[in-house]
Amino acid sequence: MAKEIKDIIGIGIGPFNLGLAALADQTDEVDGLFFEQTIEFNWHPGMLIEKMDLQVPFLADLVTFADPKSPYTFINYLHEHNRMFPFFFHRHFEIPRQEFNHYMQWVAKQVDGLHFGHTVIDVIDHNEEKTPHYEVIVEETTTGERKHYRSRHVVMGTGNEPIVLDGMDRLPNEDVLHTSRYLFQKDQLLKSRHVAVIGSGQSALEVFLDLLEEQERSDMKVTLLTRSGGLFQLDTAKFAQEMFTPDYVDYFHSLSFDQRKEALSTLDPLRKGIAPDTLTRLYTKLYHRTTAMEDSRVLIQPMTEIKGIEASEKGGYDLQCRQWQEEYDYTYHADKVVFATGYKPHLPSWFMDRYKDEVEWEADQMYKVSRDYQLEFKDGRDHHFFTLTNLVHSHGAGATNLGLSVHRNVHIINTIAGREVYKNQKDTTFQTFSMKHPK
Template identity: 35%
Template sequence: MTGHDVIAIGCGPFNLGLAALAQAVDGLDLLVLEEEPEFTWHRGMMFAEASMQVNFLADLVTLVAPGHPLSFLHYLHDMDRLYTFTVRENFFPSRREYEDYLRWAAARLPSVRFSHRVEEVRWEPGPEHFAVHAVRGDGTRLRFAARNLVLGIGTAPHVPGALAGLPRERLLHTSEYLYRAAEVQDAGKVTVVGSGQSGAEVMVDLLGRNVEGGPAAAWLTRTPSFAPLDYTKMVLEMTTPAYMQYFHTLPEHVRDRLAGEQWQFYKGISTDTLDQIHELLYRRQLEHGLADVELRFGITVESAAVDAAGRAVLACRHRDTGAVFEHTTDLVVAATGYRNRPPTFLDPVEHLLLRDGRGRHRVRADHSVELAEGIGGRIFVANAEVHSHGVSAPNLDIGAVRNATILNAVTGREAFRLPKRSAFTTFTAPQQNP
């Protein structure tokens, strides 16, 4: 059995960034295990014009290690694009370019092992380590050991119960949209249910097809408007490490209330995308004979079925008035987001992980899960702590800081200097003199 200081399970951007930072820590042995054969990222939504919603500084390393050789700037230099990127004067890379950067970084990290599926994790009290059982792509069974685990398995596409009864030929999730583009083009009418950035980008694509004579399109969302992401600078202070630290100190019921109120930080739509949608709707006015387009917000889809003709029929409720109606379409695109997926490989140690009043893992400020008494190892989480650290937890721009926090905790020293002041706003109440 091979021993390591840290085993990170899953290789999305967060654990990839962890491996990149760990490479710069002398004496630290970190291994990343990923079941997929190569690094891919949001391929089903890789529209040609899709842009990142964070700037290039929110890469794997820069916000805590700006001189790191796996920064986005080093990638541009290596690809001989640094000068043209500067002249471009748009510091928000395309989604396609960002994925290429991530693949470039993964290829330079020998600690990342693809085609390694973790089957089971057990705690062994004698040697005081976690035993990680994995299967390599060729079928070889392997066993690793580490006192520290980092879970970065990502989230899974979520389809709500109201839509789950539709057959596959009538339903797709945004995560597979481009893979099923031929079905979209052949449909007579396509309906997007849900908004957010993914739903809006699908609508841009559908409207572009519609203007060229393609299918009818509809957009239904239960939000009270087609709401923009709130990316004003002072509001963005609530996505900083300073606010994350403050959020973690609050009582559980307060954190839950705030997470619900702050949905526009991560479920809204970029203003550029909203502008694209409006421009396409305006262009439609200059054409004749196009298939219909329908946009409605404040709509709850309560159930879905297939009619005698084989079309999808959505039972809807207008939230303002309570009026009910049916919406018939050929294909439904679920822009209904993602949910954390419980890792079955943790089943043997699940009883050791402590939970809060709503059954969620209790996560410390350093992103480690509180474990049962007597367990000497630690399990850290990445992008599974919105309930404990706030709505910035899924943001790419918090990844480097979180990873630095984890590595500082693992090494027991300040391997990376964390920002002391990341916001101008003071979030706590002033202390009163006695």
């Protein structure tokens, strides 16, 4: 076991922990290590579709909101890659998702203390020792070698895992798949005669649009089945976007659990809508394709809930559907099916085994989290267990927002350092949310 006790160990290296590592790298007050089971940084590789942009502006990079002078800003990435003038002439506030992934890979290659190809298999609490700390056990992917590290604090950034329909795991994953694997199967999807896409959010529309733009054969049909009442636009209005600010997070976290659940339902247009540009591209594509005649190769069917799926005797798959408004049940056939059914927080088995009974819970699978992103333990402690995962119920719709992830990392670093290493942005909205604590 390593004798040195680090300030922090990060579990998982996605955009959130990568941003934390980049900020920690620029201060002497937080010394950390970060471990990731994949062999290199790659952000949702199955959905890096060409011509698809981020839904947040480029300023929501890994560090700018905390430290615009950092060498790890997106602007410095452009400068280092001789892309300043092309970006300037491109005149887009949102950037291609592929470029953002390349930017993060560039950062990952420079920041010290990042270890890819290493899986955290256990985290043991040494609460009774003179210096309370966590023992993090890590297994190297290629060799199976196990190493033990010690840290005063840990940060769990284990991300999300795909939500799949019951029974999907029994079907061939090259035929029935989640959008997270779309690009890996795209060529085979385009060779089939009928692809059905299931979902009503941004990922569903991106896959559906990409298939339409690549649809060259006259005998190929593409269908979109959505449970929602229609294809609804993401609310990008300026006052609506103030819900993605530190001020609103302060307000949201101060509410009771029931009040937070109610508030989340009112924020659905900010969380589950489709980017206006994506909807415009889809409508324009369909408009041009139907100039001379109706295009029977395309079907968009809202208000349709998928109740089940099974292999068909004639090949392909039968979807058990229900038009919920008409209360009409029917079967729909497709050769291949892509589910855009979203993601759920991934809580490692070691976490549930060791800490389920040690922490406070607000509801099933929803642990209690402090404003500073610490899990609240029943015994209270000074060696903190921070989480970047499963925060929507405690910190609101912005829990998965890239811009607010920098604000979250500022909280974590300042808490560990015991002082304000990075400025915590306040009073950033024109709206006042709380009457108990007005501006």
